[in-house]
Amino acid sequence: MDWTKMTKDELERQYSPSRWSHRMNADAVIQAHVKALKAGTERARALAQTLLNVPYGEGDGEKLDVYIPKTNCLDLNLVIYIHGGYWQFLSKEESGFLAVPLLDKGVVVVAVGYDIAPKGHMDLMVSQVRRSVVSVVQQYSHIRGLYLCGHSAGAHLAAMVLSTDWSQYSLNPQIKGAFLVSGIYDLLPILPTYINEPLKMTEEVAVRNSPSRLVPQLQQSSPGCQILVAVAENDSPEFRKQSEEYYATLSAAGLKVTLEDVPDTDHFSVVDQMVDPEYCLTKLLMKMMNS
Ligand SMILES: N[C@@H](CC(=O)c1ccccc1NC=O)C(=O)O
Structure with a gap:
């Protein structure tokens, strides 16, 4: 069904990922997700050489954590991970888990x-x-390749990075690949929902921040970027449609994009399993970086 024909209740159901898990009830699946992210981040902090709370701007919240392989080699790839949580939950403090399978691989x-x-x-x-x-990019200008990975709201933010008009900035980062996991690319359907209560987006804000409408800018800014749009098999029909439609728009624009429908996953397990080096998305990310 077209979202414009849905009631507020139905939209809220479609955009409540925790209600669609086949593994657990809504509260339990979120709890398990946060627990898995925290445990993975703790492991990553033990395995890596870390630089925590590195400022990238003046604001209190403008800090990032760097996880560096202990066996220092030259020619490293770098992945920037942008966490999810509907632009209102989670933080970088539980977002280092992706380093667990990647540190070993330099x-x-x-x-x-x-x-x-x-x-x-x-x-x-x-x-x-x-x-x-x-x-x-300024700090790590010598790296082999720069990649982005984002989950849910973080995939939205990663897609917005790909669609940046860099003429406003001091440099134009060459992003080699982007891994967009269970993202939202059109913000209009969430305007009437509870998700927008703390965000307070107007229609104008939602329009200018919807990657689905910024594909021409992406084509200009990131024409060679390899993009993987991944969606969970058990994501809601609306979430699945968000990924399918964004993929189709990117593909029609001639971009290097693939759609990955990840079997036997929900909105949360689709990303928290990335601590596992044998998980299909981890392998695909490694493959992207080695191609
Ligand atoms: N109300 C949302 C909550 C949610 O999406 C969420 C909550 C805590 C941490 C992460 C979340 N979502 C995606 O990462 C839901 O029903 O799943």
Whole structure:
């Protein structure tokens, strides 16, 4: 069904990922997700050489964590991870888990912090993640390749980074690949829902921050970027449609994009399993970096 024909209740159901898990009830699945992210981040902090709370701007929330392989080799790839949580939950403190499988393979992982709502608003969060990428490129200019990975609201923010008009910034980061996991690319359907209560987006804000409408800018800014749009098999029909439609738009624009429908996953397990080096998305990310 077209979202414009849905009631507020139905939209809220479609945009409540925890209600669609086949593993657990809504509260339990979120709890398990946060627990898995925290445990993974703790492991990563033990395994890596870390630089925590590195500022990328003046604001209190404008800090990032760097996870560096202990066996220092030259020619490293770097992945910037942008956490999810509907622009109002989670932080970089539980967002280092992706380093667990990648450190061994000589990949630096950066977990970006940004000001979630109600402190932050959509334009600010988008500006923060863009500036964090510029700052990482300035700091690590010698790296082999720069990649982005984002989950849920973080996939939205990563897609907004790809669609940046860099003429406003001090440099143009060459992003080699982007891993967009269970993202939202059109913000209009969430305007009438509870998700927008702390965000307070107007239609104008939602329109200018919807990656689905910024594909021409992406084509200009990131024409060679390899993009993987991944969605969980058990994501809600609306979430699945968000990924399918964004993939189709990118593909029609001639971009290098693939759609990955990840079997036997829900909105949360689709990303928290990335601590496992044998998980299909972890392998695909490694493959992207080695291609
Ligand atoms: N109300 C949302 C909550 C949610 O999405 C969420 C909550 C805590 C941490 C992460 C979340 N979502 C995505 O990462 C839900 O029903 O799943």
